Amino acid sequence: MGSTNSTLSKIPNVEELVQETGFTPAHIVRLYDRFEALDKEKTGHLRPQDFGAINRLAINPIGDRIIGAFFSPGQETVDFHSFVRILAHFRPADKKRPKDPSMPEPVNSRTSKLKFAFQLYDQDKDGKISRAELLQVLRSMLEMQVTEEQLESIADRTIQEADLDTDDAISFEEFRKSLEKVNIDHKMSIRFLR
Amino acid sequence: TYNPTYTSPTLQREGGSMEQEMGELRRYRTQSISRGEFALSDSFYFYRKGLESIVDDQVTQRFSSEELVSWNLLTRTNHNFHYISLRLTVIWGLGVIIRYCVLFPLRITLAIIGLSWLVIGTTLVGFLPNRRVKNWLSELVHLMCYRICARGLSATIQYHNKNNKPQKGGICVANHTSPIDIVILANDGCYAMVGQSHSGLMGVIQRSMVRSCPHVWFERSEMRDRHAVTSRLRAHVAAKSNLPILIFPEGTCINNTSVMMFKKGSFEIGGTIYPVAIKYDPRFGDAFWNSAKYNMVSYLLRMMTSWAIVVNVWYLPPMTRQEGEDATKFANRVKSAIAHQGGLLDMAWDGSLKRDKVKEEFKEQQQKMYSSMVVGKKARNSQEPHTESTRR
Numbered sequence: 178m179g180s181t182n183s184t185l186s187k188i189p190n191v192e193e194l195v196q197e198t199g200f201t202p203a204h205i206v207r208l209y210d211r212f213e214a215l216d217k218e219k220t221g222h223l224r225p226q227d228f229g230a231i232n233r234l235a236i237n238p239i240g241d242r243i244i245g246a247f248f249s250p251g252q253e254t255v256d257f258h259s260f261v262r263i264l265a266h267f268r269p270a271d272k273k274r275p276k277d278p279s280m281p282e283p284v285n286s287r288t289s290k291l292k293f294a295f296q297l298y299d300q301d302k303d304g305k306i307s308r309a310e311l312l313q314v315l316r317s318m319l320e321m322q323v324t325e326e327q328l329e330s331i332a333d334r335t336i337q338e339a340d341l342d343t344d345d346a347i348s349f350e351e352f353r354k355s356l357e358k359v360n361i362d363h364k365m366s367i368r369f370l371r
Numbered sequence: 372t373y374n375p376t377y378t379s380p381t382l383q384r385e386g387g388s389m390e391q392e393m394g395e396l397r398r399y400r401t402q403s404i405s406r407g408e409f410a411l412s413d414s415f416y417f418y419r420k421g422l423e424s425i426v427d428d429q430v431t432q433r434f435s436s437e438e439l440v441s442w443n444l445l446t447r448t449n450h451n452f453h454y455i456s457l458r459l460t461v462i463w464g465l466g467v468i469i470r471y472c473v474l475f476p477l478r479i480t481l482a483i484i485g486l487s488w489l490v491i492g493t494t495l496v497g498f499l500p501n502r503r504v505k506n507w508l509s510e511l512v513h514l515m516c517y518r519i520c521a522r523g524l525s526a527t528i529q530y531h532n533k534n535n536k537p538q539k540g541g542i543c544v545a546n547h548t549s550p551i552d553i554v555i556l557a558n559d560g561c562y563a564m565v566g567q568s569h570s571g572l573m574g575v576i577q578r579s580m581v582r583s584c585p586h587v588w589f590e591r592s593e594m595r596d597r598h599a600v601t602s603r604l605r606a607h608v609a610a611k612s613n614l615p616i617l618i619f620p621e622g623t624c625i626n627n628t629s630v631m632m633f634k635k636g637s638f639e640i641g642g643t644i645y646p647v648a649i650k651y652d653p654r655f656g657d658a659f660w661n662s663a664k665y666n667m668v669s670y671l672l673r674m675m676t677s678w679a680i681v682v683n684v685w686y687l688p689p690m691t692r693q694e695g696e697d698a699t700k701f702a703n704r705v706k707s708a709i710a711h712q713g714g715l716l717d718m719a720w721d722g723s724l725k726r727d728k729v730k731e732e733f734k735e736q737q738q739k740m741y742s743s744m745v746v747g748k749k750a751r752n753s754q755e756p757h758t759e760s761t762r763r
Contacts (some may be wrong), residue, residue, distance in 0.1 A: 178378055187495065211425075211426060228425065231424050232424075232550060233420070233421075234421055234424045234425060235734070236426070236734040236737055237420060237421045237734075237737065238417055238737055238738050239414060239417045239421065243417075243421035243422065243425070264422065264425070264426065267419070292417060294418065297414060298414070318413070318414065319742045320738045321713065321738070322739055322741075322742035322746075323745070323746050327746055331409045331745065334409075335410075339411065352411065355411060356411060356412055359412050359415075361415075363410070364415045365415055365418065366419075367422055367423050367426060
């Protein structure tokens with residue numbers, strides 16, 4: 178007989194995962210089922226192709242980058258723990274959690290979410306979004322719909338607006354500042370139903 | 372119509388369209404959205420949508436069984452199962468004994484009788500020369516056999532609107548959930564089956580069926596040639612005395628909560644289309660055949676150890692292709708009618724997405740939508756962007 182408890186016992190280090198990510202055990206079970214559904218060959222790991230099989234993701238203009246976010250550099254597989262940890266970035270913020278400076282920043286705080294979004298742009302992880310990196314993202318989202326000149330002028334304008342120290346790149350602080358009025362928690366969260 | 376007991380998916384989805392959401396994301400900026408311009412936060416929309424689809428997506432859902440609100444004592448339909456009480460476990464245990472030790476043997480016996488009779492009966496009828504008597508006997512044999520098989524599945528079928536039943540020389544079109552659909556429909560009328568010729572037991576059955584009345588069996592190689600297929604079906608339909616052909620345009624089994632895109636091939640044959648909606652009641656047994664997960668034999672075993680198969684079949688008024696309507700539009704029209712009647716969701720996705728990767732066109736559509744927000748409605752060159760009637 179299947180049961181939530183037995184699925185939970187299949188997952189190693191569940192307590193740790195709950196603590197770290199803030200997901201409830203029920204959510205983790207849901208994610209585990211989803212992980213297993215994606216892991217068609219039952220290897221216990223997901224590869225980029227397993228994500229590629231999700232159709233809605235395949236038509237997402239930045240789908241490849243999103244998939245890339247799951248894999249650390251040099252890694253070709255992602256296990257369940259890492260899978261959940263990445264998804265934890267998109268958990269809605271816990272309103273009741275007191276701001277305790279001695280505790281590490283929770284993974285779904287505004288800053289963490291912004292950092293995560295920043296990494297989407299900053300692929301070489303040098304702490305800055307260069308013009309070339311910005312162009313790459315723009316190209317993915319717009320592809321053949323605009324000309325190269327239009328792409329470049331959009332990139333120029335964007336950097337102009339956000340770049341405060343005029344180094345022709347956007348640092349994390351500049352990124353954060355330019356998005357200070359955006360309701361990050363609302364826009365970068367996925368809500369589970371139960 | 373039947374209301375699906377389909378529970379909501381894992382995620383609470385934002386209902387906004389791309390434009391709405393982008394507008395919200397950009398609200399803090401002084402420029403209006405109609406002026407275009409890119410915002411760093413634009414990517415958040417795609418990011419979130421992407422992650423949502425990783426956690427749960429509408430298409431993959433259609434290819435796994437429906438979840439029930441309350442458990443029907445079958446482990447197989449239980450996803451979030453946890454131990455509730457001893458009493459429930461005991462009842463479940465009794466249920467298992469009844470299903471496996473009492474119902475199952477009875478059903479297997481019936482199924483064997485039914486299939487054997489089909490083979491024997493149709494072969495015998497095949498020896499008869501006379502046209503009219505032969506047809507009448509052939510229908511009798513077919514009906515009898517399918518009725519026995521239906522009993523072998525404990526199928527309770529309710530037919531609605533029998534006055535719309537498919538006529539000779541027509542094409543019957545239905546949504547597809549499992550191979551059992553054929554048994555369900557054939558209980559009430561005789562159809563000419565269309566399909567691939569198999570070897571083994573299926574092949575024996577197919578060959579003997581053809582002896583008593585014409586069915587359309589294709590070799591695998593023939594199926595690739597669409598023109599050959601269409602012309603053979605056309606020839607069958609044109610002979611007005613032939614039984615109506617039975618086609619499932621989705622091309623694959625879907626989990627009976629929605630109807631996926633109909634392949635237009637069936638709608639190019641001409642003739643009158645008789646749409647039929649089939650809706651299974653999931654509380655008694657899950658009829659969906661997940662061909663990735665179960666092969667035919669284990670599927671049939673599961674069917675025979677469920678409580679029952681309870682089905683509603685609606686015959687819809689016949690439809691024909693209108694002037695100036697192309698096959699795709701016609702197919703969609705029929706699909707909507709079937710989905711509406713059966714209480715199923717009318718989905719734009721293609722059933723072949725279960726196996727194939729999605730087409731580039733859909734990605735381009737997303738990019739087009741987004742680009743119109745960034746650079747306004749100016750076209751890229753002086754050419755007009757092509758319209759989106761490109762759904763196959």
